[in-house]
Amino acid sequence: MTAITRRDFVKDSIATGVTVAGATSALSGAETPSRGGLLKIVGISCSPRQGQTTAKSLKVCLEAAGQVSARVETELIELAGLKINGSLAAGIPLEPGEKDDFPSLIPRLTDPNVRGIIIGTPVYFGNMSALCKAFLDRCIAFYQNDLALSNKVGGVLAVGGTRNGGQEATVQSVQVSLFCQEMIVVGNGRPHARFGATLWSGAEGGVTKDEYGMTTARNLGRRVAETVLRMPS
Numbered sequence: 001m002t003a004i005t006r007r008d009f010v011k012d013s014i015a016t017g018v019t020v021a022g023a024t025s026a027l028s029g030a031e032t033p034s035r036g037g038l039l040k041i042v043g044i045s046c047s048p049r050q051g052q053t054t055a056k057s058l059k060v061c062l063e064a065a066g067q068v069s070a071r072v073e074t075e076l077i078e079l080a081g082l083k084i085n086g087s088l089a090a091g092i093p094l095e096p097g098e099k100d101d102f103p104s105l106i107p108r109l110t111d112p113n114v115r116g117i118i119i120g121t122p123v124y125f126g127n128m129s130a131l132c133k134a135f136l137d138r139c140i141a142f143y144q145n146d147l148a149l150s151n152k153v154g155g156v157l158a159v160g161g162t163r164n165g166g167q168e169a170t171v172q173s174v175q176v177s178l179f180c181q182e183m184i185v186v187g188n189g190r191p192h193a194r195f196g197a198t199l200w201s202g203a204e205g206g207v208t209k210d211e212y213g214m215t216t217a218r219n220l221g222r223r224v225a226e227t228v229l230r231m232p233s
């Protein structure tokens with residue numbers, strides 16, 4: 001990646017729909033790592049359906065993360081209802097009057113206290129949701145400029161309607177974006193140590209009754225938190 005200047009950052013950010021205020025926040029997030037005790041882990045639910053199986057699974061994952069240490073604080077962000085225009089990532093401008101909520105997410109992601117980010121997505125035809133892809137594509141603003149997500153710990157959770165509906169493929173697909181952001185990507189750790197959290201919403205009684213999947217969600221949360229705690233502050 002070529003060296004970038006602040007002017008390039010602002011120019012590119014405008015092209016990708018990031019406000020200058022947001023750009024400043026992203027830059028300061030990269031330049032001023034927190035020295036305090038708080039370690040925040042944010043879960044991002046990329047289902048267009050608010051509070052449904054992806055959000056429920058992420059809550060379990062985040063609860064497990066929070067149980068690792070009193071220093072770990074968690075927050076769930078749901079993208080449901082937000083307008084995130086993926087085409088802006090390629091510089092296609094918004095239509096006049098069109099709403100775009102991505103800039104409002106920037107300070108919540110680049111906050112120096114945010115040390116871990118867990119992306120949760122439903123499986124749509126063996127891959128992530130369009131909302132998830134649009135969100136990850138818009139994170140190109142960081143990739144092109146200050147890599148504000150660099151060295152944050154990343155984990156991925158996928159929920160499918162069938163047991164083997166493409167959850168692992170989906171997890172891997174999301175992980176590629178996180179690698180490109182220089183994030184420290186982890187799987188769901190011991191005892192099974194697989195790619196991430198893989199859940200089945202078709203289980204009798206709903207996703208929270210998918211015992212195997214819930215175990216992967218809890219293990220992913222624990223693994224992200226353990227890794228965050230090992231990172232120098």
Ligand SMILES: Cc1cc2nc3c(=O)[nH]c(=O)nc-3n(C[C@H](O)[C@H](O)[C@H](O)COP(=O)(O)O)c2cc1C
Binds near residue numbers: 048054122125127160
């Ligand atoms: C367009 C579409 C495609 C889907 N494709 C798959 C799939 O390939 N594999 C699978 O297991 N489930 C698939 N599903 C089911 C969803 O992954 C499942 O219902 C999931 O729990 C939805 O998450 P949510 O409750 O958070 O919205 C699909 C659902 C939709 C709407």
